[in-house]
Amino acid sequence: MARYVRVASVSFGGTGIAGAVQETVERNLKEMVRLLEKAVMDEPDIVCFPECSPMLGLPIKDFVEAAEEIPGNILHTTASLARKYETYVVCPMTEKKGGRVYNSAVLIDRSGTYIGSYHKIHPTIGEIEAGITPGTETRTFKLDFGTVGFAICFDLNFEDVIKGLTQSGVELVFFPSMYPGGLQLRIWAFNYGIHLVSAFTGEGSMIVDPLGRALATSSSFSPVICKAINLDYEILHIDYNQEKWDSIKKKYGSKVELDVLRPEAVFMMASNLKDVTVKDIIHEFNLETRVEYFKRASKIREKAIEK
Numbered sequence: 001m002a003r004y005v006r007v008a009s010v011s012f013g014g015t016g017i018a019g020a021v022q023e024t025v026e027r028n029l030k031e032m033v034r035l036l037e038k039a040v041m042d043e044p045d046i047v048c049f050p051e052c053s054p055m056l057g058l059p060i061k062d063f064v065e066a067a068e069e070i071p072g073n074i075l076h077t078t079a080s081l082a083r084k085y086e087t088y089v090v091c092p093m094t095e096k097k098g099g100r101v102y103n104s105a106v107l108i109d110r111s112g113t114y115i116g117s118y119h120k121i122h123p124t125i126g127e128i129e130a131g132i133t134p135g136t137e138t139r140t141f142k143l144d145f146g147t148v149g150f151a152i153c154f155d156l157n158f159e160d161v162i163k164g165l166t167q168s169g170v171e172l173v174f175f176p177s178m179y180p181g182g183l184q185l186r187i188w189a190f191n192y193g194i195h196l197v198s199a200f201t202g203e204g205s206m207i208v209d210p211l212g213r214a215l216a217t218s219s220s221f222s223p224v225i226c227k228a229i230n231l232d233y234e235i236l237h238i239d240y241n242q243e244k245w246d247s248i249k250k251k252y253g254s255k256v257e258l259d260v261l262r263p264e265a266v267f268m269m270a271s272n273l274k275d276v277t278v279k280d281i282i283h284e285f286n287l288e289t290r291v292e293y294f295k296r297a298s299k300i301r302e303k304a305i306e307k
Helices: 021-042 060-065 073-085 125-130 153-157 159-167 183-192 242-255 278-284 290-306
Strands: 004-010 046-048 088-097 100-108 114-119 140-142 147-150 172-177 195-200 206-208 214-217 224-230 233-237 256-261 266-271
Touching: 004 021, 004 195, 004 206, 021 046, 021 073, 021 224, 046 172, 060 100, 060 125, 073 088, 073 100, 088 114, 088 172, 153 172, 153 183, 159 183, 183 195, 183 206, 206 224, 214 224, 233 278, 233 290, 242 256, 266 278
Parallel strands: 004 046, 046 088, 147 172, 172 195
Antiparallel strands: 004 224, 088 100, 100 114, 140 147, 195 206, 206 214, 233 266, 256 266
16 A cells, blocks of 8 residues: 655755854754755655754854754744644754753654654764763654654664664664765665665765665755655565566556566565555565565574584
8 A cells, every 4th residue: 555755855064154153053044944945845744954954064062052952943943844834844953851962853743743852872972072962772753654763974884773773663764964874875775675865964865765776866956855755665585476476467567566676686565556555465475575584594594503
């Protein structure tokens, strides 16, 4: 059963105008408003900004000084636009909470209501020395179109983040960052079978599908990118499934997409049907997902070793 969502990413590196802490934040917020109003022209369901967008251009020590509690001016400004355009907004910022400061991805819903924050689990050494407290857990959020989660910048180098997200059933990961990630993003998307949307401070923000393919990449000419993706999908291996492709296509035709990736020997199956999900099709044709196949192969190997 098709679950299409329009995802948007905004590339933003700050206004480039040096000034006092609050002046810099206000200038950045003003530009973020302009970019968000540009992004909503594509009617996205959710828009993501880069890491610490309101604080960009400040020395790292001032990120801590600029941190705000929630609710505050930054949340109020972005939430008003989320409500106006009925879109989810991811507003990364430094957040004060319980006497500590975190590098956060703040999630706002379509009504402008604060849903929650993810605190960056792996701040850089420089961030920690400047006063940023590391987060301790991954977080997923069930939205009206599916389950989303976050990883921020340096998090991309640590597998505990993506493993924690996938164990919680994440379908779509947002990656606000101050470095582009590049190949690492595509590796995460492919290895863990997820959609991934990065929002980078320069050129190179990407929307990546579960086969590791970049569907869109930002540039100086197109700082805002937007794509519709279908969250009713599954990644399967070709082995033991390939012989059933014709039967699936004979019954469902173009309503079921079989997108094969070679030489990796996997395929993504997506349903465009109104009342039949990919899980229904997997059950109907006795298919085996990639995860299930690898688990079965490991068990057979263990039994062979025991013998």
